[in-house]
Amino acid sequence: MLPNSQIKFSFFFLADHFDLQFFLPSPTTGTFLLLHLNYESSILNTVIPADVDKGSSASSFRFKPHKGPGPVPDFTILENQENNIDCQAVVAVESSMAFEFPFEFLKDTTTKICAGDSATDMKVDVQMDHADVASNQTSLQMELVPRENVGTHDPQEEEKGTFPARGIGRNLEDGYNWRKYGQKQAKCSENPRSYSKCTHPYCQVRKKIERSPDDQIMEVIYKGAHNHPKPQPNHHEGSETCIKVEVGSVLKNSSPGPKDVKVGSDRRADGMERTSSTSVAETSELSSTLVSNDDDDDRATQGSISIGVDADIEESEKIESCLVETSFASRTVHEPRVVVQIESEVDMLHDGHRQSKYVWSYYKCTSAGCSVRKHVERASHNLKYVITTYEGKHDHKVPAARNNSPALALTRNTKPETQIKDFAPGFDRKTAFNNDYLRPSFPGNFSNETKLGAASIYPLKFPTFKHTIPYSSFEFNRSTTHHSGSIASLSQPFRSRQPLVKPKIEQREDDVYDTGQSRTDHVNASQSSSSLYQHITDNFPS
DNA sequence: GATGTTTGACCCATC
DNA sequence: AGATGGGTCAAACAT
Ligand SMILES: [Zn+2]
Numbered sequence: 001m002l003p004n005s006q007i008k009f010s011f012f013f014l015a016d017h018f019d020l021q022f023f024l025p026s027p028t029t030g031t032f033l034l035l036h037l038n039y040e041s042s043i044l045n046t047v048i049p050a051d052v053d054k055g056s057s058a059s060s061f062r063f064k065p066h067k068g069p070g071p072v073p074d075f076t077i078l079e080n081q082e083n084n085i086d087c088q089a090v091v092a093v094e095s096s097m098a099f100e101f102p103f104e105f106l107k108d109t110t111t112k113i114c115a116g117d118s119a120t121d122m123k124v125d126v127q128m129d130h131a132d133v134a135s136n137q138t139s140l141q142m143e144l145v146p147r148e149n150v151g152t153h154d155p156q157e158e159e160k161g162t163f164p165a166r167g168i169g170r171n172l173e174d175g176y177n178w179r180k181y182g183q184k185q186a187k188c189s190e191n192p193r194s195y196s197k198c199t200h201p202y203c204q205v206r207k208k209i210e211r212s213p214d215d216q217i218m219e220v221i222y223k224g225a226h227n228h229p230k231p232q233p234n235h236h237e238g239s240e241t242c243i244k245v246e247v248g249s250v251l252k253n254s255s256p257g258p259k260d261v262k263v264g265s266d267r268r269a270d271g272m273e274r275t276s277s278t279s280v281a282e283t284s285e286l287s288s289t290l291v292s293n294d295d296d297d298d299r300a301t302q303g304s305i306s307i308g309v310d311a312d313i314e315e316s317e318k319i320e321s322c323l324v325e326t327s328f329a330s331r332t333v334h335e336p337r338v339v340v341q342i343e344s345e346v347d348m349l350h351d352g353h354r355q356s357k358y359v360w361s362y363y364k365c366t367s368a369g370c371s372v373r374k375h376v377e378r379a380s381h382n383l384k385y386v387i388t389t390y391e392g393k394h395d396h397k398v399p400a401a402r403n404n405s406p407a408l409a410l411t412r413n414t415k416p417e418t419q420i421k422d423f424a425p426g427f428d429r430k431t432a433f434n435n436d437y438l439r440p441s442f443p444g445n446f447s448n449e450t451k452l453g454a455a456s457i458y459p460l461k462f463p464t465f466k467h468t469i470p471y472s473s474f475e476f477n478r479s480t481t482h483h484s485g486s487i488a489s490l491s492q493p494f495r496s497r498q499p500l501v502k503p504k505i506e507q508r509e510d511d512v513y514d515t516g517q518s519r520t521d522h523v524n525a526s527q528s529s530s531s532l533y534q535h536i537t538d539n540f541p542s
Numbered sequence: 543g544a545t546g547t548t549t550g551a552c553c554c555a556t557c
Numbered sequence: 558a559g560a561t562g563g564g565t566c567a568a569a570c571a572t
Contacts, residue, residue: 178546179545179546179547180546180547180548181546181547181564181565181566181567182548182549182564182565182566183547183548183549184562184563184564184565186562186563187561187562187563188562188563193563193564194547195564195565199545199546206564206565208564
């Protein structure tokens with residue numbers, strides 16, 4: 001990433017029952033940002049491949065308040081004072097957020113952030129520990145601690161809604177104003193697509209919404225980037241009531257039925273309606289891609305949301321993470337499937353050579369009895385894309401450590417083992433680390449071992465790449481030959497099916513054939529896809 | 543009148 | 558070259 005380049009993204013959280021996890025890249029080895037949010041059983045993950053790897057001096061992390069009346073705090077992470085990864089944290093709460101920004105990311109810094117003045121009454125604790133800049137090891141710990149009266153959440157209210165058994169929801173608010181300019185009945189899908197433009201003058205952003213016949217939003221695709229801030233609400237309810245959502249959606253539907261939990265920019269007085277929304281960050285160059293997965297009888301459609309990088313970035317340095325959301329209303333399926341498409345050119349650029357793109361990998365959730373599988377492969381239609389396909393829905397909950405933690409602390413330090421032990425006693429990280437991913441047959445710099453703990457609720461084990469980063473609790477010493485660690489606290493063990501040292505899961509013939517595809521792509525795809533998978537599968541009927 | 547939606551026509555890329 | 562499908566335009570319509 002070039003100096004002054006930016007990655008902007010946003011996330012939200014609700015006023016109660018959430019935890020937030022925020023992963024920052026190592027100043028020198030970090031290439032990813034990870035945001036993880038958990039609203040009860042809903043998960044929002046946002047993973048940004050930042051590729052901020054410039055390997056040099058200490059970095060600083062700056063949080064800054066959002067301009068304008070809207071409760072939209074955002075924070076900026078400065079890398080070497082130049083590479084500016086602007087993370088816009090959008091808060092989906094019914095009250096203002098007063099983040100005490102900015103602050104410097106300093107060694108052993110502990111910063112507390114208090115959010116909410118009334119309605120939400122929520123306290124946000126942010127602890128940041130910069131263990132050792134010199135050794136490229138950083139730790140950021142953010143805790144969002146709900147205050148006593150956990151807020152405005154009313155279960156009954158939630159019941160009132162029309163929660164979609166499938167799909168994203170009926171409302172899609174992202175804070176921008178849109179004008180519909182067309183509608184089409186796509187051939188490959190039963191669902192009509194509507195086309196909308198941003199109504200802001202000179203803004204070329206468009207979005208395509210695919211809805212099911214029963215009006216459920218099945219897919220949203222954004223194209224372009226807004227060249228303006230979000231319009232301010234015309235009215236204010238209470239203290240700066242505003243909800244905004246960007247990049248990702250959270251869906252909650254632990255019990256399928258007529259409920260509608262939405263996340264987004266609904267500003268109803270009752271403050272209980274949540275709209276699900278996805279939108280691109282405010283970067284100058286974003287694109288979204290629609291890919292089709294209509295192989296055979298599968299009618300799954302895929303949309304994608306790009307998390308782009310600022311235009312300042314050289315073309316060759318651009319990273320696009322295309323998240324593909326798929327709903328399954330029209331799919332005659334046995335298993336739900338989530339397809340995530342990632343486009344990343346970075347690895348190709350940094351490696352000096354292109355990796356084979358005709359390989360794939362299979363993974364399987366290691367939870368006993370869980371049949372969820374994951375498949376990573378290059379998109380046949382465009383080798384730039386890596387498509388991760390999840391099949392099935394986890395029949396188990398997220399790790400107990402995660403659920404039991406009201407304010408899950410996120411750490412990235414030099415003691416991954418300790419954390420693993422603390423948060424996920426059952427996770428055999430050692431096994432994971434010593435698996436075949438590290439086998440020398442990998443053509444690239446596959447000395448890393450990354451588990452998707454951070455990004456995925458159901459983390460998978462991944463081979464990593466030199467330029468992809470350990471983005472969770474890892475060893476971050478870039479000079480070492482490998483990085484290891486995991487965010488076991490977030491994870492359920494998810495391992496490659498084949499290379500297990502101690503396979504406890506019966507293996508199939510179609511297991512794992514990782515023959516050396518870009519590690520970066522794998523990781524990227526896995527991180528983003530995992531989160532999206534979680535979003536979507538949360539909505540699946542049990 | 544302003545703004546947004548609907549809907550058939552049109553353009554263009556792909557096969 | 559023609560068929561097909563996705564995306565967009567723009568007139569008509571609605572609010
Ligand atoms: Zn716009």
